[in-house]
Amino acid sequence: MSPLLRIDTLEFAWPGRPPLLRLPRLELEAGGRLFIKGPSGSGKSTLLGLLAGIQLPSQGRIEILGQDLSRLSGRARDRFRADHLGYIFQQFNLLPFLSVRDNVTSALIFSRHKRRRLQAGAEREAARLLEGLQLPATLWQQPVHQLSIGQQQRVAAARALIGRPELVIADEPTSALDADNRAAFIELLFGECDRQGSGLVFVSHDPGLEPLFPRVLSLPQLNEVPPC
Numbered sequence: 001m002s003p004l005l006r007i008d009t010l011e012f013a014w015p016g017r018p019p020l021l022r023l024p025r026l027e028l029e030a031g032g033r034l035f036i037k038g039p040s041g042s043g044k045s046t047l048l049g050l051l052a053g054i055q056l057p058s059q060g061r062i063e064i065l066g067q068d069l070s071r072l073s074g075r076a077r078d079r080f081r082a083d084h085l086g087y088i089f090q091q092f093n094l095l096p097f098l099s100v101r102d103n104v105t106s107a108l109i110f111s112r113h114k115r116r117r118l119q120a121g122a123e124r125e126a127a128r129l130l131e132g133l134q135l136p137a138t139l140w141q142q143p144v145h146q147l148s149i150g151q152q153q154r155v156a157a158a159r160a161l162i163g164r165p166e167l168v169i170a171d172e173p174t175s176a177l178d179a180d181n182r183a184a185f186i187e188l189l190f191g192e193c194d195r196q197g198s199g200l201v202f203v204s205h206d207p208g209l210e211p212l213f214p215r216v217l218s219l220p221q222l223n224e225v226p227p228c
Protein backbone atom coordinates (compact mmCIF):
# COMPACT_ATOMS: atom_id res chain seq x y z
CA MET A 1 0.00 0.00 0.00
CA SER A 2 1.30 3.50 -0.80
CA PRO A 3 2.14 5.73 2.13
CA LEU A 4 -0.10 8.71 2.80
CA LEU A 5 2.69 11.07 1.87
CA ARG A 6 6.05 10.64 0.17
CA ILE A 7 8.52 13.41 -0.58
CA ASP A 8 11.57 12.67 -2.69
CA THR A 9 14.42 15.15 -3.35
CA LEU A 10 12.03 18.08 -3.23
CA GLU A 11 13.21 21.54 -4.12
CA PHE A 12 11.09 24.62 -4.36
CA ALA A 13 11.81 28.26 -5.17
CA TRP A 14 9.29 31.01 -5.81
CA PRO A 15 9.87 32.54 -9.27
CA GLY A 16 12.91 34.83 -9.29
CA ARG A 17 13.80 33.91 -5.69
CA PRO A 18 16.55 31.67 -4.27
CA PRO A 19 15.67 28.10 -3.17
CA LEU A 20 13.30 28.09 -0.22
CA LEU A 21 12.78 24.38 0.46
CA ARG A 22 15.10 21.38 0.12
CA LEU A 23 13.82 18.09 1.47
CA PRO A 24 15.68 14.92 0.52
CA ARG A 25 13.12 12.39 1.73
CA LEU A 26 10.07 12.08 3.93
CA GLU A 27 7.35 9.48 4.30
CA LEU A 28 4.25 9.47 6.43
CA GLU A 29 2.14 6.37 6.83
CA ALA A 30 -1.66 6.31 6.59
CA GLY A 31 -3.18 7.94 9.66
CA GLY A 32 0.26 9.33 10.71
CA ARG A 33 0.85 12.66 12.40
CA LEU A 34 3.58 15.13 11.48
CA PHE A 35 4.49 18.38 13.21
CA ILE A 36 6.24 20.98 11.04
CA LYS A 37 8.21 23.78 12.65
CA GLY A 38 10.76 26.34 11.56
CA PRO A 39 11.49 30.05 11.78
CA SER A 40 9.16 32.57 10.19
CA GLY A 41 9.79 32.61 6.45
CA SER A 42 11.35 29.12 6.36
CA GLY A 43 8.58 27.92 4.04
CA LYS A 44 6.13 26.07 6.28
CA SER A 45 3.01 27.43 4.59
CA THR A 46 4.66 27.02 1.20
CA LEU A 47 5.29 23.34 1.97
CA LEU A 48 1.63 22.90 2.92
CA GLY A 49 0.69 24.50 -0.40
CA LEU A 50 2.92 21.96 -2.16
CA LEU A 51 1.33 19.06 -0.25
CA ALA A 52 -2.07 20.34 -1.30
CA GLY A 53 -0.95 20.67 -4.93
CA ILE A 54 -1.55 24.41 -4.97
CA GLN A 55 2.09 24.91 -5.93
CA LEU A 56 4.26 22.36 -7.72
CA PRO A 57 7.86 21.39 -6.87
CA SER A 58 10.66 23.05 -8.85
CA GLN A 59 12.44 19.67 -8.64
CA GLY A 60 11.76 16.26 -7.12
CA ARG A 61 8.34 14.88 -6.35
CA ILE A 62 5.52 14.77 -3.88
CA GLU A 63 3.13 11.85 -3.80
CA ILE A 64 -0.07 11.80 -1.83
CA LEU A 65 -1.67 8.34 -1.63
CA GLY A 66 0.74 7.23 -4.36
CA GLN A 67 -0.36 10.01 -6.70
CA ASP A 68 2.37 12.30 -8.05
CA LEU A 69 0.61 15.66 -7.96
CA SER A 70 2.79 17.09 -10.78
CA ARG A 71 1.32 14.54 -13.18
CA LEU A 72 -2.21 15.83 -12.72
CA SER A 73 -3.73 18.74 -14.62
CA GLY A 74 -4.69 21.79 -12.57
CA ARG A 75 -8.29 20.70 -12.65
CA ALA A 76 -7.48 17.13 -11.59
CA ARG A 77 -5.39 18.51 -8.72
CA ASP A 78 -8.36 20.61 -7.57
CA ARG A 79 -10.50 17.49 -7.63
CA PHE A 80 -7.85 15.41 -5.83
CA ARG A 81 -7.57 18.08 -3.12
CA ALA A 82 -11.32 18.30 -2.64
CA ASP A 83 -11.62 14.50 -2.46
CA HIS A 84 -8.67 13.53 -0.25
CA LEU A 85 -7.66 16.56 1.80
CA GLY A 86 -9.15 18.68 4.54
CA TYR A 87 -7.52 22.04 5.28
CA ILE A 88 -7.66 24.09 8.47
CA PHE A 89 -6.41 27.60 7.73
CA GLN A 90 -4.76 29.92 10.20
CA GLN A 91 -7.61 32.42 9.82
CA PHE A 92 -10.13 29.58 9.38
CA ASN A 93 -11.54 31.01 6.07
CA LEU A 94 -15.12 30.24 7.06
CA LEU A 95 -18.06 31.79 5.23
CA PRO A 96 -19.08 34.33 7.88
CA PHE A 97 -22.80 34.64 7.12
CA LEU A 98 -23.45 30.94 6.60
CA SER A 99 -24.54 28.86 9.56
CA VAL A 100 -22.14 26.62 11.43
CA ARG A 101 -23.72 23.53 9.91
CA ASP A 102 -23.65 24.91 6.34
CA ASN A 103 -20.00 25.83 6.73
CA VAL A 104 -19.19 22.26 7.73
CA THR A 105 -21.16 20.65 4.90
CA SER A 106 -19.73 23.13 2.35
CA ALA A 107 -16.68 20.83 2.07
CA LEU A 108 -18.93 18.24 0.41
CA ILE A 109 -20.14 20.47 -2.41
CA PHE A 110 -17.11 19.91 -4.62
CA SER A 111 -16.47 16.28 -3.75
CA ARG A 112 -18.70 13.42 -4.71
CA HIS A 113 -16.02 11.18 -3.22
CA LYS A 114 -16.46 12.75 0.23
CA ARG A 115 -20.26 12.61 -0.10
CA ARG A 116 -20.03 8.89 -0.90
CA ARG A 117 -17.92 8.24 2.18
CA LEU A 118 -20.49 9.65 4.58
CA GLN A 119 -21.84 6.94 6.80
CA ALA A 120 -24.97 8.90 7.60
CA GLY A 121 -26.39 11.92 5.72
CA ALA A 122 -24.41 15.17 5.49
CA GLU A 123 -26.38 16.78 8.33
CA ARG A 124 -25.93 13.79 10.62
CA GLU A 125 -22.22 13.60 9.91
CA ALA A 126 -21.82 17.35 10.53
CA ALA A 127 -23.68 16.91 13.82
CA ARG A 128 -21.45 13.98 14.82
CA LEU A 129 -18.30 15.99 14.19
CA LEU A 130 -19.57 19.15 15.88
CA GLU A 131 -20.59 17.09 18.90
CA GLY A 132 -17.21 15.32 18.92
CA LEU A 133 -15.49 18.70 18.81
CA GLN A 134 -17.76 19.85 21.64
CA LEU A 135 -19.51 22.69 19.92
CA PRO A 136 -22.91 23.16 21.61
CA ALA A 137 -25.90 22.29 19.39
CA THR A 138 -27.51 25.65 20.24
CA LEU A 139 -24.91 27.25 17.97
CA TRP A 140 -25.28 25.07 14.91
CA GLN A 141 -27.82 27.27 13.13
CA GLN A 142 -26.04 30.50 13.95
CA PRO A 143 -23.92 32.38 11.40
CA VAL A 144 -20.28 31.72 12.23
CA HIS A 145 -19.37 35.39 12.60
CA GLN A 146 -21.33 35.32 15.87
CA LEU A 147 -19.03 32.65 17.34
CA SER A 148 -15.90 33.08 19.44
CA ILE A 149 -12.50 32.37 17.87
CA GLY A 150 -12.23 29.04 19.67
CA GLN A 151 -15.69 28.03 18.47
CA GLN A 152 -14.92 29.09 14.89
CA GLN A 153 -11.81 26.99 15.01
CA ARG A 154 -13.85 23.90 15.85
CA VAL A 155 -16.15 24.64 12.92
CA ALA A 156 -13.08 24.88 10.68
CA ALA A 157 -11.85 21.53 12.03
CA ALA A 158 -15.25 19.87 11.44
CA ARG A 159 -15.27 21.21 7.87
CA ALA A 160 -11.78 19.78 7.29
CA LEU A 161 -12.76 16.38 8.72
CA ILE A 162 -16.14 15.79 7.07
CA GLY A 163 -16.09 13.06 4.42
CA ARG A 164 -13.11 11.35 6.09
CA PRO A 165 -10.25 12.80 4.02
CA GLU A 166 -7.07 10.72 4.24
CA LEU A 167 -5.04 13.84 5.04
CA VAL A 168 -5.90 16.84 7.19
CA ILE A 169 -3.55 19.81 6.84
CA ALA A 170 -3.56 22.44 9.58
CA ASP A 171 -1.67 25.72 9.23
CA GLU A 172 -1.14 27.21 12.68
CA PRO A 173 -4.75 26.68 13.69
CA THR A 174 -4.08 27.31 17.37
CA SER A 175 -2.19 30.60 17.13
CA ALA A 176 -5.22 32.67 18.24
CA LEU A 177 -5.96 30.51 21.30
CA ASP A 178 -4.73 30.56 24.89
CA ALA A 179 -2.75 27.59 26.20
CA ASP A 180 -5.74 25.78 27.79
CA ASN A 181 -7.90 26.07 24.68
CA ARG A 182 -4.97 25.03 22.52
CA ALA A 183 -4.44 21.78 24.40
CA ALA A 184 -8.18 21.04 24.44
CA PHE A 185 -8.45 21.68 20.70
CA ILE A 186 -5.51 19.42 19.86
CA GLU A 187 -6.96 16.62 21.93
CA LEU A 188 -10.30 16.89 20.14
CA LEU A 189 -8.63 17.08 16.75
CA PHE A 190 -6.47 13.99 17.46
CA GLY A 191 -9.54 12.13 18.71
CA GLU A 192 -11.52 12.82 15.54
CA CYS A 193 -8.57 12.08 13.24
CA ASP A 194 -8.08 8.73 15.01
CA ARG A 195 -11.77 7.88 14.87
CA GLN A 196 -11.91 8.31 11.13
CA GLY A 197 -8.35 7.34 10.20
CA SER A 198 -7.25 10.74 8.88
CA GLY A 199 -3.54 11.59 8.87
CA LEU A 200 -2.54 15.03 10.17
CA VAL A 201 0.14 17.46 9.05
CA PHE A 202 0.26 20.32 11.49
CA VAL A 203 2.28 23.54 11.33
CA SER A 204 2.86 25.46 14.51
CA HIS A 205 5.27 27.83 16.23
CA ASP A 206 4.21 26.47 19.60
CA PRO A 207 6.99 24.28 21.08
CA GLY A 208 4.51 22.99 23.69
CA LEU A 209 2.63 21.07 20.99
CA GLU A 210 5.64 19.36 19.44
CA PRO A 211 5.91 16.51 21.99
CA LEU A 212 2.35 15.47 21.18
CA PHE A 213 3.44 14.40 17.69
CA PRO A 214 5.39 11.23 16.90
CA ARG A 215 7.11 12.85 13.87
CA VAL A 216 8.65 16.31 13.63
CA LEU A 217 10.02 18.08 10.57
CA SER A 218 12.17 21.10 11.31
CA LEU A 219 12.65 23.46 8.36
CA PRO A 220 15.88 25.45 8.24
CA GLN A 221 16.03 29.02 7.02
CA LEU A 222 17.64 28.52 3.58
CA ASN A 223 17.30 32.14 2.55
CA GLU A 224 18.83 33.59 5.64
CA VAL A 225 21.00 36.65 5.06
CA PRO A 226 24.31 35.91 6.82
CA PRO A 227 25.03 38.23 9.76
CA CYS A 228 27.55 41.03 9.06
Ligand SMILES: Nc1ncnc2c1ncn2[C@@H]1O[C@H](COP(=O)(O)OP(=O)(O)OP(=O)(O)O)[C@@H](O)[C@H]1O
Binds near residue numbers: 015039042
Ligand atom coordinates in the same frame (compact mmCIF):
# COMPACT_ATOMS: atom_id res chain seq x y z
N1 LIG B 1 2.94 33.68 -3.41
C1 LIG B 1 4.22 33.96 -3.13
N2 LIG B 1 5.01 34.48 -4.07
C2 LIG B 1 6.33 34.74 -3.81
N3 LIG B 1 6.92 34.51 -2.63
C3 LIG B 1 6.17 33.99 -1.65
C4 LIG B 1 4.77 33.68 -1.85
N4 LIG B 1 4.28 33.17 -0.69
C5 LIG B 1 5.30 33.16 0.18
N5 LIG B 1 6.43 33.65 -0.39
C6 LIG B 1 7.75 33.78 0.24
O1 LIG B 1 8.18 32.49 0.67
C7 LIG B 1 8.87 32.61 1.91
C8 LIG B 1 8.29 31.62 2.90
O2 LIG B 1 6.95 31.99 3.18
P1 LIG B 1 6.01 31.03 4.03
O3 LIG B 1 4.73 31.77 4.26
O4 LIG B 1 5.96 29.70 3.38
O5 LIG B 1 6.84 30.90 5.39
P2 LIG B 1 6.40 30.37 6.82
O6 LIG B 1 7.51 29.54 7.33
O7 LIG B 1 5.05 29.74 6.74
O8 LIG B 1 6.31 31.75 7.62
P3 LIG B 1 5.44 32.15 8.92
O9 LIG B 1 5.91 31.27 10.04
O10 LIG B 1 5.82 33.59 9.12
O11 LIG B 1 3.98 31.96 8.57
C9 LIG B 1 8.79 34.05 2.35
O12 LIG B 1 10.00 34.69 2.05
C10 LIG B 1 7.66 34.62 1.51
O13 LIG B 1 7.91 35.97 1.19
